[in-house]
Amino acid sequence: MPANRFNGFTEYGVGIGLRIPHYRHILEQKPVVDWFEIISENYMIDGGRPLAILDQILEQYRVVQHGVSMYFGSAQPLNPEHLKRLKTLVKRTNTPWLTDHLCWGSVDGRYTHDLLPIPYTWEAVDTTAEKIRQVRDFVEVPIAVENVSSYAEFHDSVMTEWEFLNEVVERADCGILLDVNNIYVSSVNHDFDPHVYVDSVPAERVAQIHIAGHSRYEKYVLDTHDHPVIDPVWALYEHAIERIGPTATLLEWDDKIPSFEEVHREALKANKYLDKVRLAQTPQRPAGELTEVRA
Amino acid sequence: MTPLLDLQRRMASAVMQPLAQSDQMRRRNPQRRSNAKEAAEFIKPNSRLTSFERLEIYNRQYWFRILDSFAEDFPGLRAVVGRKRFDRIARAYLTECPSQSFTLRNLGQFLPQWLADHNDLAGDRYSLAADMLKLEWAHIEAFDAADLPRLTPEALMTLGEDPQLLLQPHISLHELHYAVDDLLLAVRKHDEEQEETGAARAFPIRRWLKNSPEPIYLAVHRADYSVCYRRLERESYLLLTTLRERKPLSEALETAFAQSPLSEEDQAMHIQEWFAAWMALGWFAVPFRSHGENE
Numbered sequence: 001m002p003a004n005r006f007n008g009f010t011e012y013g014v015g016i017g018l019r020i021p022h023y024r025h026i027l028e029q030k031p032v033v034d035w036f037e038i039i040s041e042n043y044m045i046d047g048g049r050p051l052a053i054l055d056q057i058l059e060q061y062r063v064v065q066h067g068v069s070m071y072f073g074s075a076q077p078l079n080p081e082h083l084k085r086l087k088t089l090v091k092r093t094n095t096p097w098l099t100d101h102l103c104w105g106s107v108d109g110r111y112t113h114d115l116l117p118i119p120y121t122w123e124a125v126d127t128t129a130e131k132i133r134q135v136r137d138f139v140e141v142p143i144a145v146e147n148v149s150s151y152a153e154f155h156d157s158v159m160t161e162w163e164f165l166n167e168v169v170e171r172a173d174c175g176i177l178l179d180v181n182n183i184y185v186s187s188v189n190h191d192f193d194p195h196v197y198v199d200s201v202p203a204e205r206v207a208q209i210h211i212a213g214h215s216r217y218e219k220y221v222l223d224t225h226d227h228p229v230i231d232p233v234w235a236l237y238e239h240a241i242e243r244i245g246p247t248a249t250l251l252e253w254d255d256k257i258p259s260f261e262e263v264h265r266e267a268l269k270a271n272k273y274l275d276k277v278r279l280a281q282t283p284q285r286p287a288g289e290l291t292e293v294r295a
Numbered sequence: 296m297t298p299l300l301d302l303q304r305r306m307a308s309a310v311m312q313p314l315a316q317s318d319q320m321r322r323r324n325p326q327r328r329s330n331a332k333e334a335a336e337f338i339k340p341n342s343r344l345t346s347f348e349r350l351e352i353y354n355r356q357y358w359f360r361i362l363d364s365f366a367e368d369f370p371g372l373r374a375v376v377g378r379k380r381f382d383r384i385a386r387a388y389l390t391e392c393p394s395q396s397f398t399l400r401n402l403g404q405f406l407p408q409w410l411a412d413h414n415d416l417a418g419d420r421y422s423l424a425a426d427m428l429k430l431e432w433a434h435i436e437a438f439d440a441a442d443l444p445r446l447t448p449e450a451l452m453t454l455g456e457d458p459q460l461l462l463q464p465h466i467s468l469h470e471l472h473y474a475v476d477d478l479l480l481a482v483r484k485h486d487e488e489q490e491e492t493g494a495a496r497a498f499p500i501r502r503w504l505k506n507s508p509e510p511i512y513l514a515v516h517r518a519d520y521s522v523c524y525r526r527l528e529r530e531s532y533l534l535l536t537t538l539r540e541r542k543p544l545s546e547a548l549e550t551a552f553a554q555s556p557l558s559e560e561d562q563a564m565h566i567q568e569w570f571a572a573w574m575a576l577g578w579f580a581v582p583f584r585s586h587g588e589n590e
Contacts, residue, residue, distance in 0.1 A: 041398050046441035047465065049520035069397040075300035082397045107300070107307045111394040112357055113364075116306065123299050152349040153339045156302060191341065219343040220352065 002245040006142045006175025007207035008096030012062060012248035014274070016267045019253070022260040023053050033264065035062040037250045038093070040100075041069055044085035054092070063093050064208070064248075066177075067100035069111065072131045072145060073118035074104040087139045097142040097207050099177040100135075102128065102165060117150035120157035120164035129171035136174065144175030144207035149185040149214070149223035161186065162200040175207035178244075180236045181223065181252075185214050188221045194236050203244040211237055211270065212252040226255035228266050238273045245281070246274045302337055309333060310353045313390050318358075320351035361389050364399045368435060369406070371427040371475065374482040374498035376417050384416050400435065407432055423504060426475045430524070433467040433515040434479075437522045440465035443580035450581060451574070457543045461580045465517040468527075468536050472506045476513055476524040518576060530555050530562075531569050 003009040013034035018026075025031070036057060043054050057063060070082065090098065103115040118124045136143045147165055159167070169176055178201060180194075187194035211234075213227030229237075229251070241247060251267035296304075309330065315321045324330050334346035341349075365385045366373065373381040392405045407428045410417060417424040441464045451458070485498050512532035514525045527535070534551035538544070552562055573579065 044398070045400075045439035048439035048442070048517060050439060052520055075297060075303050079397055104303055106397075107303045109395050110307065110311065111397060112307060112310055113360055113394060113399055114310070114353065114357055116303075116310070116353065119299065119302055121299065123297060127299060151352040152346075153341075154302065154337055155339055156298060156337065189341075219348070222352075 002206075002247060004175070004204060004207065006097060006144050006205055007248060008142055010062075010096045010248070012064070012208075014267050014270045015062075015064070015248070015250045016263050017066075017250065017252050017254065018057060018063070019257055019263075021257050022263070025260040027053070027056055029260075030060060031260065031264065033061060035064060035248070035250075037064050037066045037252075040065045040067040040086060040089055040098075043092075044082075044089050051092075058093060063095060064250075065089065065093055065095040065098050066146075067098070068115070069105060069113070070100040070131075070135060071105045072100065072102060072135070073116075073124060073128045074106055074131070075127060076107060078131060078134060079106075083135065083138050086135075090139050090141055095141060097144055097175065098135075098139060099144045099146055099208065101148050102145045102168065103148045115148045117148065117152060117154070118164070119154035120159045120161060122158070125164065125167045125171060128168050132168070132172035132174050136172075142175055142207070143172075144177040144205075145169065145172075146177035146179050146210065147182050147186075148179075149182040149189075149221075151189055151220055151222075153190055160192070161190075162197045166200065166202060169202065169205050174205075176201060176205045177208045177210060178206050178240060178247075179210035179212070180240050181210065181212040181214060181229065181233050184233045184236055185221045185223045188216075195239060198236060198240045198243065201244075206240075206244045206247055208248045208250065209237065209240060209244075210250055210252055211267075224255060225252045229269070234269070234273070237270065238276075241273060241277050242280075246277050249274070305333070305337060306350075306353075309350055310357045311393055312354065313386055314355065314358050318355065320347070320354045358386075358389075361394065361399070361402060362386070364402055365389065368403050369428070369431050370486055371431050371479040371482050372424055374478070374485075374500055375420055375424045375427050375503075377500075378497065380416065380418060384410065384413075387413065387416065400439070403432060403435065420504065422506065423473045423475070426471045426473045427479065429469050429471065430475045430479055430513070430515065433469065434522050436467060437465045437515050437517050440517070442517065442577075445577040446574070446579040446581050448574060451579070454582070457545045459541050459543055459582070460538050461541070461582050462535065462539050463516070463578055463580050466535075466539075466578055467515045468532060468539065469513045469515065470532065471511040471513055473503070474507055474511060476511075476526070478503045480524075516576070516578065528565070530557065530565065534569070 003011050015033065015035035015037055018036040018038045038054065043050055045051060101115050102118065104118055105112045105114050105116050118128065132143055132145060147161065183194045183197045187197065211229050212225045213229055215222045215224040215227065249270045251263065253263045309324065312321065312324055320330060322330060324333060331347040334350040338346040338349050340346045362385055376384065388406055388409050392409055394402050410424065410428060414421040443463060482498050489496060512527040512529055514527055516523055516525065530551045534547050537547035537550045557565065
């Protein structure tokens with residue numbers, strides 16, 4: 001797995017999201033899992049069962065924090081209470097890197113609890129990059145930003161989503177959590193070629209990859225995280241890791257959550273593609289070359 | 296105002312406006328302006344969806360998410376007022392009091408006061424609904440409140456003759472007029488059974504509508520990471536509420552037994568029993584100055 005400064009120079013394999021219905025199975029059966037991703041906000045609390053469970057998980061597994069409401073793209077300042085609680089959690093988990101979305105979701109102190117798309121403007125590039133830097137400087141861990149699924153495009157936008165992503169991460173000097181399912185969903189909703197998106201991303205900045213399932217409606221695709229990953233998304237994933245290299249990969253399954261085994265089995269399908277890329281990257285010895293034998 | 300902030304205010308306002316009865320986006324916003332015209336001003340259409348339809352995806356997602364979260368937090372209120380009234384309360388409350396927190400956990404933080412100001416929405420069951428809300432919000436708070444280091448009997452001895460005892464933050468004390476503790480447990484059991492069988496029968500509320508002849512004193516607390524309800528005698532309730540105000544023990548005892556019919560001998564016996572139980576439950580925390588923090 002390519003270790004880089006945006007994932008704390010780690011080489012994590014294939015992980016899954018830590019979800020409540022699986023707590024008991026994980027703690028009792030102790031399955032072998034490369035790593036778990038937690039939703040930061042679920043543990044930014046003062047006490048109780050969620051933190052006790054998290055501490056037990058941390059004793060045995062590697063954990064990476066993933067946030068859903070930092071809202072880097074919001075036009076207004078960051079929430080200091082949110083930042084303070086996030087830093088407390090970072091100290092608890094020792095997450096090697098921290099991720100959240102390239103989106104906005106609150107204004108004037110009111111929260112939508114959604115991942116709303118940002119207009120791709122230069123003002124938004126500056127605002128978003130500045131916020132990412134502020135968070136990174138405060139929590140003192142590398143940050144990777146995730147591209148979101150979207151259902152709307154703005155008249156104000158002056159660049160493509162991938163151009164916007166590239167501008168933001170360059171200016172913020174941060175990593176990318178490349179969600180290939182989100183790229184697929186948005187490509188259907190906005191009629192672009194998802195391969196162009198993947199090919200435009202600076203490979204050296206990709207810290208992690210997300211895969212997930214979604215729901216297709218008559219006129220659009222919704223990012224629901226309630227199904228297995230579909231073949232076109234696996235194909236896009238394969239294309240991404242061929243270009244980027246084998247990267248820490250995580251399956252998101254947040255609704256209609258099946259058994260732990262089913263979720264884990266679905267995630268481990270990623271190894272088929274990762275192994276293929278690893279093999280292709282292994283230097284091949286010319287036929288007939290002899291191995292030196294030392295006595 | 297910057298263009299980014301202007302767009303975010305417009306979009307948030309559109310996304311958070313109430314849905315029509317059909318759960319579709321309303322044709323006109325609260326200012327009587329056409330939502331189609333409003334959407335067209337900042338959202339691009341595509342070949343399959345109009346600007347309005349694209350905005351509507353976010354409007355519906357917002358409401359479905361917060362209504363689900365609200366229903367999950369207040370099953371007792373739903374059982375008390377019935378599904379139709381509950382839906383009306385949820386939509387009216389969330390329209391007037393949108394989330395002001397980065398976490399959905401706090402969605403109902405203003406509900407007890409809000410319902411007191413709109414008690415007609417609960418019909419003739421407002422008093423029962425108000426008691427149920429007290430309990431349900433206390434449950435949410437107790438679930439993830441801090442658990443400070445427990446006061447040991449040895450440490451208690453070092454606090455002097457007339458100590459100010461510190462109650463754990465997860466404990467809340469309530470004077471109620473209805474047996475909502477038993478009611479909420481019955482509602483949860485009913486809902487679990489309905490979910491298991493796939494049925495959707497409303498909770499039979501009728502037998503719970505009668506208020507208690509005597510006030511019910513209740514502590515909501517956490518034990519072994521589970522939220523628990525513990526009935527208290529009037530005197531022990533007064534004792535604990537006075538201690539919670541950080542009054543000295545002597546003053547709390549005086550308040551507790553000021554109008555008590557108990558003999559001095561019985562009082563002494565009760566005090567001993569109560570404190571033995573509360574210490575065993577870890578209800579008292581080490582005062583802040585003892586673990587190096589400022590009060």
